[in-house]
Amino acid sequence: xxxxxxxxxxxxxxxxxxxxxxxxxxxxxxxxxxxxxxxxxxxxxxxxxxxxxxxxxxxxxxxxxxxxxxxxxxxxxxxxxxxxxxxxxxxxxxxxxxxxxxxxxxxxxxxxxxxxxxxxxxxxxxxxxxxxxxxxxxxxxxxxxxxxx
Numbered sequence: 195x196x197x198x199x200x201x202x203x204x205x206x207x208x209x210x211x212x213x214x215x216x217x218x219x220x221x222x223x224x225x226x227x228x229x230x231x232x233x234x235x236x237x238x239x240x241x242x243x244x245x246x247x248x249x250x251x252x253x254x255x256x257x258x259x260x261x262x263x264x265x266x267x268x269x270x271x272x273x274x275x276x277x278x279x280x281x282x283x284x285x286x287x288x289x290x291x292x293x294x295x296x297x298x299x300x301x302x303x304x305x306x307x308x309x310x311x312x313x314x315x316x317x318x319x320x321x322x323x324x325x326x327x328x329x330x331x332x333x334x335x336x337x338x339x340x341x342x343x
Contacts, residue, residue, distance in 0.1 A: 195326070195328075196324050196325070196326055196327075197324065197325040197327060198323075198325075199323075200229060200232045202325070203232040203233050203236065203317075203325050203327075204233070204236035207232070207235065207238075208236040208237070208239050208240035209240070209343055210233075210315075211236070211237045211238075211239070211240025211241045212240060212343070213339040213340065213342060213343055214262070214295045216263075216292065216294060216295065217293075217294075217295075217309070218295045218296070219298070219309040219311075219312035220295065220296070220297045220298070220313050221312055221313070221315065222234070222297065222298065222299045222300075222314075222317065223300070223314065223316050224316060224317035224318055225318070228319045228325065229319065230299045231247070233315065234247055234264075234266055234297050234299070237264065237295070237297060238258055238260075238264055238266070241258075241260050241262045241264050241295060242260045242262075243258035243259060243260035243262075243263065243264045244258060244259050244260055245258055245259075249268060249299075257294070262295055263293060263294035263295070264295045264297060265294045265295070265296045265297070266297050267298045267299070269298060269299065269300040296309075310333050311332060311333035311335075311336065312333070312336075313329060313331055313336050313340075314329075314330040314332060315327060315330075316329075316330065
């Protein structure tokens with residue numbers, strides 16, 4: 195799927211929120227500036243969470259309250275330990291996993307163990323600033339849910 199603007203990316207996130215539910219894990223991958231945080235802003239808007247959504251790069255994780263809470267984490271700065279997965283464990287993301295949608299930027303290879311079923315969202319930005327989004331379901335009923343979007 196191609197998205198022309200940042201607003202289109204946010205709107206896609208809002209639509210994606212329509213198929214998300216508490217307990218879901220969404221893993222975002224893509225280069226710097228691809229639009230991961232803009233997508234999370236749309237997801238948050240679609241879930242009806244409170245407060246502004248900004249990149250949690252320096253705080254690592256934020257909890258946004260709402261009808262379905264959202265945990266927004268950024269694993270970009272993790273990795274100073276020999277096993278960065280230990281740092282993910284320290285964040286206790288699994289403590290709220292059943293009650294919230296958990297969205298993790300830069301978490302490939304680090305957070306998949308949080309849930310047997312998850313959605314990987316690959317985002318790439320082309321030279322003309324168009325975003326290309328690829329949804330990769332892993333287990334569960336993700337493929338069926340994505341068909342309804």
